[in-house]
Amino acid sequence: MKILNKRPRGPKKLVTEASQTFAFSRRAFFLGSAQLGVGGLLIARMGWIAIAENEKYRLLSESNRVNLTIIPPRRGWLIDRGGKPLASNRTDFRVDIIPDRLQDRERVMAELTSLLQLDANVVERINEDLEKAAGFQPVQVADDLSYEQFAAVSIRLADLPGVAPAQGYSRFYPAGPSVGHLIGYVGVASAEEYQKSKDPLLITPGYKTGKDGLEKSLDKQLTGKPGARRAEVTAHGRIVRDLETRPDVPGNPVRLTIDAGLQEYAGRRLGTQSGSVVVIDCRSGDVLASASMPSFDPNSFSDGISHLEYEMLSQDEHLPLRNKTLQGLYPPGSTVKPMVGLALLGQGIDPEQTVGCSGSIRVGNAIFHCWKRGGHGGVNLHRAIEQSCDVYFYVMAQRIGMDPIAATARKLGMGERFALPFPSQSYGTVPDTAWKLRKYGKKWESYDTVNATIGQGYMLVNPTQLAVMASRIASGRRLVPHYLAGRGHGGEPLDIAPEHLALVHDAMRDVVNGNGTGRAARINVPDILVAGKTGTAQVRRITMAERAGGVRGNASLPFKLRDHALFQGFVPHDNPRYAISVVLEHGGHVSYVQDSPMIAGDCLTYLYDPAKALEKLDGIEKEWGGTPQERLERQLNEYRIAKGLAPVSDESNAANAAGGNVAAPPPPAEVEQPGGEPEAAPEPPTAAPPAAPAPVTVPEAPR
Amino acid sequence: MREVVPESIARLPWKLYGLLTSIALFGATVLYSAAGGHLMPWAGMQLARFCVFMVMVEIISRLPLKLIRDFTFPVYGALLLALILVELIGAVAGGSQRWINLGFMQFQPSELMKVAIVLTVARFYSLLPIGQIRTVNAIWPALGLIGLPAALVLLQPDLGTAMMIAAGGVVVMFLAGLPLRLFIGTAAAGAALVPIAFSFLHDYQKNRILIFLDPESDPLGTGYHISQSKIAIGSGGTMGKGFLMGTQSHLDYLPEGHTDFVFATMAEEWGMLGGVGIICAMFLLIRWGMRVAQRTEDRYARLVAAGLAATIFFYVAINLMMVMGLAPVVGIPLPFMSYGGSSMLTVMLCVGIIRNIDRNRDKLGGRWG
DSSP, X not given: OHHHHHSXXXXXXXXXXXXXXXXXXXXXXXXXXXXXXXXXXXXXXXXXXXXXXXXXXXXXXXXXXXXXXXXXXXXXXXXXXXXXXXXXXXXXXXXXXXXXXXXXXXXXXXXXXXXXXXXXXXXXXXXXXXXXXXTTSOEEEEEEEOHHHHHHHHHTGGGSTTEEEEEEEEEEOTTGGGGHHHXXXXXOOOHHHHHHHOOGGGGSTTOOEEXXXXXXXXXXXXXXXXXXXXXXXXXXXXXXXXXXXXXXXXXXXXXXXXOHHHHHHHHHHTTTSOEEEEEEETTTOBEEEEEEESOOOHHHHHTTOOHHHHHHHHHOTTOTXXXXXXXXXXXXXXXXXXXXXXXXXXXXXXXXXXXXXXXXXEETTEEEEOSSTTOOEEEOHHHHHHHTOHHHHHHHHHHHOHHHHHHHHHHTTTTOOOOOSSSOOOOOBOOOHHHHHHXXXXXXXXXXXXXXXXXXXXXXXXXXXXXXXXXXXXXXXXXXXXXXXXXXXXXXXXXXXXXXXXXXXXXXXXXXXXXXXXXXXXXXXXXXXXXXXXXXXXXXXXXXXXXXXXXXXXXXXXXXXXXXXXXXXXXXXXXXXXXXXXXXXXXXXXXXXXXXXXXXXXXXXXXXXXXXXXXXHHHHHHHHXXXXXXXXXXXXXXXXXXXXXXXXXXXXXXXXXXXXXXXSOOXXXXXXXXXXXXXXXXXXXXXXXXXXXXXXXXXXXXX | OTTHHHHHHHHHHHHHHHHHHHHHHHHHHHHHHHTTSOSTTTHHHHHHHHHHHHHHHHHHHHSOHHXXXXXXXXXXXXXXXXXXXXXXXXXXHTSOOOOEEOSSSEEOHHHHHHHHHHHHHHHHHHHSOGGGGGSGGGTHHHHHHHHHHHHHHHHTTOXXXXXXXXXXXXXXXXXXXXXXXXXXXXXXXHHHHHHHHHHHSOHHHHHHHHHHHOGGGOTTTTHHHHHHHHHHHHHHTTTOSOTTOOHHHHTTOSTTTTTTTHHHHHHHHHHHHHHHHHHHHHHHHHXXXXXXXXXXXXXXXXXXXXXXXXXXXXXXXXXXXXHTTSSOOOOOOOTTTSSOHHHHHHHHHHHHHHHHHHHHHHHHOOOOO
């Protein structure tokens, strides 16, 4: 041992020194081994992360690096039977904020507010959205901007970190209010929808889902596949470079059975009435028009309707928010008489047998009146339908009883549930003995039959069912209404004898073209005759006292108490092609021009001679205060003034119009005046019988 | 023997210096990439510092070891005073502070204390009569020498550096030959005391530890560092994404990618290959230090050499465990690789002193066995 030689020390100490050196050596070796162990551990750990879990971390690194922005898919168009757009897309300039990239929110918001003239409500909404927004998810500032506003923001982008101008698409309905209920509208997906599916597409600005009508029920077909914009971004959200972008796949266009021109015409022709027009093709069941007025403008609904406009619409007693063609239920009134006539014939009643009408008849303890105070004298089936004689039907219906009548009514589509692409519809009631027993636990009485034969009492239909009844009477076939093109079929024949149909057809022809109650529905088209049946549905009870003193005219009644005015019919009478129903809620037969027969006549004229029909409409529409669109805007302005708010100024209207015009079809107001010949003088309706006093020609159902 | 010495001098340092230069050059390469393919601001500066410190290493190695030994306690005392001064300045300024501004540079006494503690504890045991090594006298002064600076640094608060100071001192105690049961018993007691110690930590320190245990619980806060670092290392794979191709570092997802998390920056571009290379190179450096210690007879010198090698080891091990998610984020840089003067100065001091011991070994005493 060298130490021993070099540094001689005491033996005891020597041993200690040596043992210490041994200890150091051992412990240093242990330390080195521990270090080696840690080194091995580190390499193993690195191998685990970098090799075993490489896939996972590679994905995470990739999702860090690449920022995906969803491009909302363009919505498929809704086109009419001829390919004309009922709902299309137009270029829309919008501005969003990406919350993650936003710096100095106060200043940016102040600048945007002045650039885009945002009002306080909007600013509040944006601030709220920003509070709860998560990261990269853009928050909408404004859409439907004019090109000038869009450009003003775009050139200041360097001073507005986090602000993202974008060019998107918004839904456009060229016909405006006339298609409101039929097509529905689109809107931002609701929070519940997002909670349910968690699809990030739903909260992408610019993405809208169908909210009502066909837009809602056809949503799946209309929604395309979203595209994606990929960009390499830094952790601070700065885009380094754009990677390849996957374009969106637009939704499929859906072709409807609707005739856009007729649909719009019907909407306009309903004028100031609260009513509906349904037109069905008698060869296929195609619904050519389904108009419910007044309506809302789906364009403004799709842009996010103002609270005020919604309030105004929901308070309107003309119910612009209800689709009356499917959700409105009305007693059909005398429009059921052709149906009852078929039931009578089916039960073997001789059509030539006459009933003497003296103006009233006693049934049980009650007196039932005919609408004509003096009575019709002797009437057979033909005259009873033509003149709408109530007493004939009171008498005859009691002979066969209610059940055959109810069976015929169902055969013709009353109370039937059709599978239609609409979120909700009302089905109505066809009462019979079993129904009353089930519903009220009471026996069916003969006065119930009497009421039902003139379409009063328990009987309820919606306007679409009324049009189906017209089409089935016209064709003798089991037509089913539908809205999507290419599904039409003639339907199987109903078991109704052709000669019975012919009898009823002839009577209906004479309602309009003979000496009947529906002469206002006559059309001025060569060789074409309309067949139809008028109807009046009471909504109030006429007391004996009132009847004695003279029934009050509808014009003197408040709107809600006026009678419903109905019409159903088809054209041409001898080879039915189109069937129609017109229902005016509380129409009351107050105005001859705005009564159901003439509206039906004009709509049917449009099918044969659109120019003539439009010429007449352009004239009378001026008296009503313009197109539905114009009247709706005026109504909103008046409402604003009544609420003490400033009316929407012309300037901002002009700005909106300018915004809409960029790369887009002309706004609805212009669409509605094709040809644009303002000097064309409004001609008096020549097709209508001259100066017939309106209320006189219309039946009045007594009780 | 005299003829052998110059030969070994001529042989050893070139291997060592070659190793150091390789690590430093690789570190500069990574910093070059971290700066987006530029020498400035990091890579060039780092290389310049390295050159200066290499000269310093050579100078230190030529000092008499006696000088270092005799100045051990004064330097320790001065650093202790500086640590107290830092506390006072911090208290007056109303915030925590870790450095004293000397005007021309910021002086961080806790950094130098990592070296000084090893020298001091080694000096203490070299002065202790060998017979008392198994008595209480061998324990409490050393604990005091370690505890005082560690406590002061913990107050700053700098958990990582305090841990390194304590670990450096304790390793020297271990090597000095204190009874093993002391360490085993303390480790057991320490494990039992962890919950209590935990309650004395600052909230942000507690958070770091909690989040270290579950980084995904706070993906945007403190856990973000660890998550992003693991993503960088993990996505590098075996061969890496390629020089200048790292996305985590270049797109700023990896925080502190040029300082504490430089290993992740490296691993993303060089993969497992680069990682194993660095770990092996660091191991060679540490093994050199441990070998010098084993070959040295002098008690003070061999404790110093092994203690300083252990200090370098702690740097590397804590940093790598941190970036790989095996330890909480405590702010310990990776020697030679992380950008920064203080840590390189400390490590180069360690290298210089070990080198000095290696040179002067024969003057201190002959080889053992």
